[in-house]
Amino acid sequence: MEAIKVILAGQPNVGKSMLINAMSGSNSLKVGNFSGVTVEKTEVCFEHHCHMLEMIDLPGTYSIRGFSQEEKVAHDYLLNEEYDVIINVLDSTHLQRNLLLTLELLKLNKKMVLALNMADEAKKEGLEIDVKQIEAIIGVPVVLVSANSKEGIEELLERVHDIADHEQRHNSNIIYSNPVEEEILVLSNFFKDRGFKLRDLTAREMAIRLIFEDKDLYKELHEQPIMMELQPVLVASLEHIYTHHDSKNISDIKASEYIAIARGIRMETVKCERNKGQKNLTKKIDDILINKYLGIPIFLFFMWALFQLTFELGAVPMDWIDAAFGAFGDIIGSIIPNEELRSLIVDGIIAGVGAVVMFLPNIIILYIGLALLETTGYMSRVAFMLDGFFHKFGLHGKSFIPLVTGFGCTVPAYMSTRTLKSEKDRLITLFILGFMSCGAKLPIYVLFAGAFFGAEKAGNILFIIYIAGAMLGLVMAKILRVVVFKGEDEPFVMEMPKYRLPSFSLIFHTVYSKAMGYLKKAGTFILVASMLIWFASAYPKQPLLGTAYEAKIAQVMGNEEQVATLKNELKLKELEGSYLGQIGKASEPFFAPLGFDWKMAVALETGLAAKEVVVSTLGVLYAVGDDVDENSNSLVKELQANVSFASAMAFIVFVMIYLPCMAASMVFAKEAGGYRYLFYLFVFTTVTAWVLSFITYRILI
Amino acid sequence: MKLSELRKGDRATILKIETDESLKGRLTSFGIARGTELSIEECSIGKKTIEILVDDTLIGLRAEEAAKIEVKKIEKVEMDKDNGSH
Numbered sequence: 001m002e003a004i005k006v007i008l009a010g011q012p013n014v015g016k017s018m019l020i021n022a023m024s025g026s027n028s029l030k031v032g033n034f035s036g037v038t039v040e041k042t043e044v045c046f047e048h049h050c051h052m053l054e055m056i057d058l059p060g061t062y063s064i065r066g067f068s069q070e071e072k073v074a075h076d077y078l079l080n081e082e083y084d085v086i087i088n089v090l091d092s093t094h095l096q097r098n099l100l101l102t103l104e105l106l107k108l109n110k111k112m113v114l115a116l117n118m119a120d121e122a123k124k125e126g127l128e129i130d131v132k133q134i135e136a137i138i139g140v141p142v143v144l145v146s147a148n149s150k151e152g153i154e155e156l157l158e159r160v161h162d163i164a165d166h167e168q169r170h171n172s173n174i175i176y177s178n179p180v181e182e183e184i185l186v187l188s189n190f191f192k193d194r195g196f197k198l199r200d201l202t203a204r205e206m207a208i209r210l211i212f213e214d215k216d217l218y219k220e221l222h223e224q225p226i227m228m229e230l231q232p233v234l235v236a237s238l239e240h241i242y243t244h245h246d247s248k249n250i251s252d253i254k255a256s257e258y259i260a261i262a263r264g265i266r267m268e269t270v271k272c273e274r275n276k277g278q279k280n281l282t283k284k285i286d287d288i289l290i291n292k293y294l295g296i297p298i299f300l301f302f303m304w305a306l307f308q309l310t311f312e313l314g315a316v317p318m319d320w321i322d323a324a325f326g327a328f329g330d331i332i333g334s335i336i337p338n339e340e341l342r343s344l345i346v347d348g349i350i351a352g353v354g355a356v357v358m359f360l361p362n363i364i365i366l367y368i369g370l371a372l373l374e375t376t377g378y379m380s381r382v383a384f385m386l387d388g389f390f391h392k393f394g395l396h397g398k399s400f401i402p403l404v405t406g407f408g409c410t411v412p413a414y415m416s417t418r419t420l421k422s423e424k425d426r427l428i429t430l431f432i433l434g435f436m437s438c439g440a441k442l443p444i445y446v447l448f449a450g451a452f453f454g455a456e457k458a459g460n461i462l463f464i465i466y467i468a469g470a471m472l473g474l475v476m477a478k479i480l481r482v483v484v485f486k487g488e489d490e491p492f493v494m495e496m497p498k499y500r501l502p503s504f505s506l507i508f509h510t511v512y513s514k515a516m517g518y519l520k521k522a523g524t525f526i527l528v529a530s531m532l533i534w535f536a537s538a539y540p541k542q543p544l545l546g547t548a549y550e551a552k553i554a555q556v557m558g559n560e561e562q563v564a565t566l567k568n569e570l571k572l573k574e575l576e577g578s579y580l581g582q583i584g585k586a587s588e589p590f591f592a593p594l595g596f597d598w599k600m601a602v603a604l605e606t607g608l609a610a611k612e613v614v615v616s617t618l619g620v621l622y623a624v625g626d627d628v629d630e631n632s633n634s635l636v637k638e639l640q641a642n643v644s645f646a647s648a649m650a651f652i653v654f655v656m657i658y659l660p661c662m663a664a665s666m667v668f669a670k671e672a673g674g675y676r677y678l679f680y681l682f683v684f685t686t687v688t689a690w691v692l693s694f695i696t697y698r699i700l701i
Numbered sequence: 702m703k704l705s706e707l708r709k710g711d712r713a714t715i716l717k718i719e720t721d722e723s724l725k726g727r728l729t730s731f732g733i734a735r736g737t738e739l740s741i742e743e744c745s746i747g748k749k750t751i752e753i754l755v756d757d758t759l760i761g762l763r764a765e766e767a768a769k770i771e772v773k774k775i776e777k778v779e780m781d782k783d784n785g786s787h
Contacts, residue, residue, distance in 0.1 A: 062730035062731065063726055063727070063729070065726050094756070096732060097730075097731060097758055100729070100730055101730065251725070252718075255729040255734040255735075256734050258729070259729070259732055259734050259736075260736075262732070283742070287743075291743075293746070295745070295746075384745060384750050385745050385746075387745070387763060388745055388747055391749065489765075491720075491724050491727075491763060492762065492766065493727055493731065493761070493762055494761040495731070496760065497759075
């Protein structure tokens, strides 16, 4: 049996993705509480009553005439693709606004079901919705559902089946204002009298489309002889409507007609028992959170608290993981007889992977914070509060959303820039997104902040690093705006969603999948990278060096201290001669003015593949560079002993700014519109990183 | 008067929107058009952005855009403050 192809369309933030998750019983789609979480169409297939259902989740769109890029995705899909049924998802608590899109969707003449989502919330707010009445007016099946409490989901699927089997579409009983209705009557009688037919349109539909200047219909009619007669009738009709509306702008007239219809439908079908608890709550919270004076300090406090928690709370399990990996390495090391293999496993794999896994607690806390920000509805408020500030720097308040997402991972952040309509705003945001340090850079900061400032101050330092990155991004945005991307600003018009308390399972799922993703990366990509780095640091073997030092050691036999020094010297010489050492040495002149030794240079270079690798590279390099025994297992101690304060700070600055990882770079090229831009980004970030690191180093030295 | 000249707590009816078609379309899809009633809920520092309430939906607007919307203020007549939306 053939699959039924269903597309979900609706305004942003009405819960389309969540509804698909509820219908398919999976949790595969990402859900948030702000406009624009879904930026590309996504598909989910599942079986229901022995039918395959293919669900396509479109990005939310306020109107069919796309405004931003992600809305164009929805627009193009709705108009040009083949599909069987549209499920138009509406927010039951905001029917009036949501119906505006429904009215546009009706024009497509497709099979459609209305899903009035968030029925549970509507009930809580004391709204009583007359479903039968809406059905009668609009002429398509209407179902009350709640993706949250799962009510009505089964009925919705049944309706989709029914309508997919039926051929006949229903006629709507939507009534326009009197003057418009009069003219609709005149025009449709005109068509009826002449027995004129076009496609599957009724006389009334043709009349409505003519009045509201549907370009496609005009084109088709232009080739028909009837046009000659029609023209004067139409002109007279329009004149009549213009006088009544006191305007000659037909799109203005259409807008007020549609709004009036939507308002009419809501008034006729929704009864509100005045129990506005929920709404008052949103207002009350807003009174504090976006208060003119308190709003921004509160926001800064939230961010500060998040970074404090990330470090303070994360530090506890971190020590356990560190100790566990250390102990594990010792045990494994003692049972492997072959020296080469032992070195590969203990110094390469365990040291490298362990260094990355250690930061899992920090990552989880950071992601919980970001998930809360996304799902409660606070994110849009921050955009609202910061727009004035952002605008000064040539950015849009909405840029805030990709920028904050960038603290988690730069890849989805690049993708979420699609909510920005203006191409220039988008490019500027793309270019500075890298300055928002992603989750994978966190381990590097935690490591260096912990090593050079001590655990008590590390949380504050972390906060400063992130804020400094963000500030730098803003300054760069301004420079880009003034120098490169001059032009029109995008207007700021944005919905402030209701505050919602996210369910535990939603947060859990979001964070869980991110954490698993991180671990998976540690188990695959980082594992391989650690092996490669280990190999590059252990080969080529240098037997000559070995014998030379053996002779030296034999000479000072008995003097423990000198033997130890010589052994260390040997290890160091061996490392320097290795492939990794050669690469590091070759690039050392470039990094020398910044105070980086070749090990740090190598770490930065391997970090181009993935930022997690920076820490694991340092782990491997410093583990091999010293006697591998129990008393100096920790990387922190190694760094304290081998890296100066000024170099460490310059290193942090460099990491903060330079090119994001490979995966992110590829997405960047795609989103910006070509590899040409990636090249610009490379030059832009490298030069900035170098110059600022240089300044940092010179000031601190 | 202009929407941007209103203060927090004011209510008004829209008389005219003087923006380009694309922004007008966006405003329309939010239910903001000629004849729409709205109230001002909050302004950010320096009145850079304004939060308005239209048909139970809170919408953030930049002052520059608000300045392109001509409104008529609805004078307060013994209005119940808690029922400010309708």
